[in-house]
Amino acid sequence: MPDPVKAGRRRSGAPSKGDLREQKILEVLGDLLAVKSFDALTTNDIAERAGLSRASMYFYFSSKQEALVALFAKTVEALREKSRAAADDPAAPRDAIATALRRTRDHWREHGLIMRVTIDQASTIPEIGALWTETAEIFIEAITAILVRAGVASHDGPDGAPALARAVCWMIERTFYHASAISPEALDQAAETCRVVWLRAAGIEP
Template identity: 80%
Template sequence: MPESVRAGRRRSAAPSKGDLRELKILEVLGGLLAVKGFDALTTADIAERAGLSRGSMYFYFNSKQEALVALFARTVEALREKSRAAADDPAAPREAIATVMRRTRDRWHEHGLIMRVAIDQSPAIPELSALWQETADIFIDAIAKILVRAGVAAHGGPDGAQALARALCWMVERSFYHASAVSPEALDEACETCQVVWLRVAGLDS
């Protein structure tokens, strides 16, 4: 392949200036959440920290709410990918559960603040609520498939794999939400406890 064609492909694959500015805005928003909180910060705060005029800021996001949705979407995409991978994990159920819990804990370690803010704001921002529900549904599907592989019945009753998976999903979400606001150690402990519960539900605690 001619060098000019390869160079052209490299250039086309590189992020545009607009992409980089948008990423900068989201990084700035993440930083401001840690020092100012979502309710207190303004679009002007984000623009100033990102080195943009307010007019330029509105070219990318019309509001701080819209920017938060974009930031949260980037954050949960990795959770979605890991949950999909967990659903098809060929490892034994016990190992698959440990892998899911470790990956989920690591995401909360890294992005707990963003996830807590998004969860807190979801009643007022429907897009956030939809994103989180879609992510939870993928996680629930992965949990249910692992439970079925462990021998849990797949019927639709309250003790079926899907119902148990739903309860486990929201147990993990609430436990990680609260623990991540306390300390990394608390989050690690919450992860261990949730894993114990999941193993018992799956009949793998012996």
């Protein structure tokens, strides 16, 4: 099975010929997902579009599922970095919330299709589920930190910062998931709605 850590690992130095081919495969996969469902897609489709033989394709990825894990790992790494930045944001909670949601909205605007397709496969590809859960936990930690700075008590009860942060995180995920399939304007509205909910959870007037 594919290793999510290996899939998302950054390499140092100039990319090798193999690195460039791997990158091309992932780019092609992203392009194909815009015109063909993942279930209907074959490794041969990916290989042909990438200008490789099927055998060469298998040198880089043993299956379309493994390629999708690698593409998702690459996509969510930027989201993880944004979440870590939100946790360390020294701005006032109101401003930190606005910044975090703006960055999240921009990510879904750019990568919404890949995010939706991959999340839909999480139940059948365990590595994707693990990657998404790990990414969500980073965002939950950031939301928790901002709620605590806003004065929300950090206890384990249903109204404590950790529990509220978990609910807010998954509310944001589902809201952006659906809005990204509609339009950029829908994403803007989704971001504003999530901002209001997050502020109210923090005890801050919108």
